[in-house]
Amino acid sequence: MQALVTGAAGFIGSTLSERLVAEGATVVGVDNLSDYYSTATKRDNLAQIDSDRFSFVHADLNEIDLEPLVAEADVVFHIAGQPGVRGSWGEGFSEYVSANISATQRLLEATSRTDSRPKFVYASSSSIYGDAEAYPTHELTLPRPRSPYGVTKLAGEQLCRLYAATSGLSTVSLRFFTVYGPRQRPDMAFTRFLTAALTGTQIDVYGTGEQVRDFTYVDDIVDAVSRAATVDVAPGSVYNVSGGGSHSVNEVLDIIEELTGRELNVRRQGSAAGDVARTSAETTAIRRDFSWTPRTDLRAGLQSQLEWVRGVLARA
Template sequence: MRCVVTGVAGFVGSHLCESLLSWGDEVVGIDCLTDYYDPRRKEQNLRGALEHDTFRWCRDDLLQAPLVDLFTGADVVFHLAGQPGVRPSWGRDFATYLSRNVLATQAVLEAARQAGLVKVVYASSSSVYGDAESYPTAETLRPQPVSPYGVTKLAGEHLCELYRVAFGVPTASLRLFTVYGPRQRPDMAFSRLVAAAVRGGVFELYGSGTQTRDFTFVADVVRALRDVARSGFTGVANIGGGSRTSMNEVLHLVAELAGPLEVRRLPAARGDVRDTAADTQVACRGFGYAPRVSLREGLASMVEAERATTGATSESLFRTGGRL
């Protein structure tokens, strides 16, 4: 496939890009290296991709880049770029969320239309559900986001649906459920947790720890992204890890894998949903999705990566249980 990956230097984008290149696909990667976290970390994420001569790297903002030119001739655009972070999305920063999650998504869809109806796979989020009416949550339930971030991700999904219906741009939105693995964003729970356990720091837990998440290993997400691109599926599908685990259970698991852990308990964070759990039947029927990596295996690979002196990530799960 000839692929475009937006947000190519991010956590999921860089894993997706490396996997596509290793499978023989061509990739044009776009990223403007925002300073939400240290851009040097993102540059490091691209090291593997830059070794391939089938990778073309374009450092640009989606609202400025010549997207029609970049998309022309592509089989698929994986639109992963965006402003992440549930908890910081309140207040004055909302304009950034609007620009990077809504305006940028519209720019991508418009360019995909003009470039000849290129397929767009959009990285949506479980946060569109808010505190869902039932668990595991199916796509047919009414989304009710409880954070401004979730509102912008839902708006992006609606734009995808609109461009599909109005112009025939084939779009698929995957609602990703709390993705984790080596290179996870430094503001997310597991990367902080594993760093604290391995390096001996303190992990700050928001709330009672009874909140649950359907944590999804990044290799499972990468496989879902590629499989949906190669399928005829359009519409919305959940991508979950297959089990619902509380943060308290995660703390025990990390302590087992990496040694004792110091935890400071803080109040719950505004905008955090209480629970998530994905019903993945639509993804299973639509493009054969089933998660393969257990939470224990996935966390063990993060611990191993953190311990590696070079800072290089562990690839063991990608060779075995997490076959892509």
């Protein structure tokens, strides 16, 4: 298999690329190495993909000629995007429109014009649901995003459906539920919590900590994404991908205290704009159609991420 992976230097994209080359695929990774967080961290992620079957293109999806890259691929894994709910408000929204909507449209357009017409796998988000009407939330639930970020990810899904319907592209959108694990971005909660636990610094927690999330280990996410390349499903399909267990932020903090043997220094802050009280995914469809099931529970996943954070701090 020849694969194009966008966002290949990031948390999920680098983990996916490493898995694909380990399974024998030839991978071209594209990333603009934005300064949303340290580019050195992203280059470290790329350095872990030690294979002559991986090549890297440093480019912006809104500027590069995409057709030559897409034409060589059997599957396009579109993982790239501007992340983060809090930064998507106000003047920051234009960057989200560019990275999450315009870039997705350009990539779909290029894919639709190639003779090879590779499969297109899009990384969406549980943020499209907002405060869902029911839990666990299934894929036919009315999307009600509560952040501009969620709006842009939903727009990307709609573009995938549009190109599936009008151009016959084989697109699959995967709604990720709170991904964690080694290489998680430094601004994300688990990396912040674990780093603070090991260094004895303060942990800022937004809201009461009783917010409930379906946390999903990165290897389980990557397994679902990889399977999406080969499963035979209807063009424009959408699937939830979640770890299968709902836990509060306070439960996570308790587990981190147990794993590190250290009392945490927690400061409570007001709720963040766009935050939701709960996420919980219905995953019957992906378990059936992908023969997929999550394998990593929260404690084991946190232990793995803890060891990664220890390594990062040791190298700093």
